[in-house]
Amino acid sequence: MVKSTEMWMGLRSLIRLYDKMLKKVCTEHDLTTIEADVISFLQNNPGKDTAADIVELRGLSKGAVSKAVESLIRKSLLERMPDTEDRRRIHLKLKPEAKPVTEMIDDVRREFLNTVLEGFTKEELEEHTRFFQRMFDNTLRELERRGR
Template sequence: MNGMTASKMFYSANRVMEAYHNVLRPLCKKTGLPPMAVDILMFISNNPDNNTARDICLMRGLKSGIVSVHIERLVNEGLLTRETVPNDRRKTRLVLTPAAADIVKEGRELQIRFGHRLLKGISHADIEVFRKCLSAIGENIEDMRKNGFEKESEDI
């Protein structure tokens, strides 16, 4: 694996999140919201089909207790509402309110700038290779989640 270890991958992923939260810091300061609360607003805005607390926890790898605290705060501040899912009363959908629009707009602009800065100095061809690699890694992760190492690849 050319020196690429699981530890290095986790470290890099954590550094990306740290840099992302640094980029969000001015918005957090302006709104008085912690980074995770802004993350939740942005997640719901960017993933309208994954709009439950469970979705946020699963897709972002966050603990449910922490997510619940931030959701409660966002509801109390009028930035989110909870709606019961019509066909499944056990599920609660999280919906952005109009009061969240400016935060989401500014957050989206910061996300775009963050993405551009992250890829600065990397050619379009290399970015395309990177996307293909991430796609293959994603497929491998799903395979390992479902099958463990039962279907281990011989391509390594």
């Protein structure tokens, strides 16, 4: 069994590697890491398109997300869209000008996955998926039990 310290160190290493790989997107497109995170999140989570969604699901601070959203709007990569039913709710939408950034983020994601999953068989990857899904289900069930 993996020791908890090794597991946490391994997870942090994965995140650190992805962040390092994402840096080239930031450098090429003059973005902060948070701005790239916001773009990536909106690109990959249809229907989760408010600043509150980003804060909750990515675990970023409200202030950091707010600052990144304002900057991305100034850079013409993002726009605000009022909700048709609840005017207090504001949706964030990537503009067509963000396409080169989203394409590069896709390339980084593919490179990252190819790197960290190198050498795994199809069967191992399927087992990995089942393992993590069960772990995530257990986690969500326990969070519900504890009242999130």
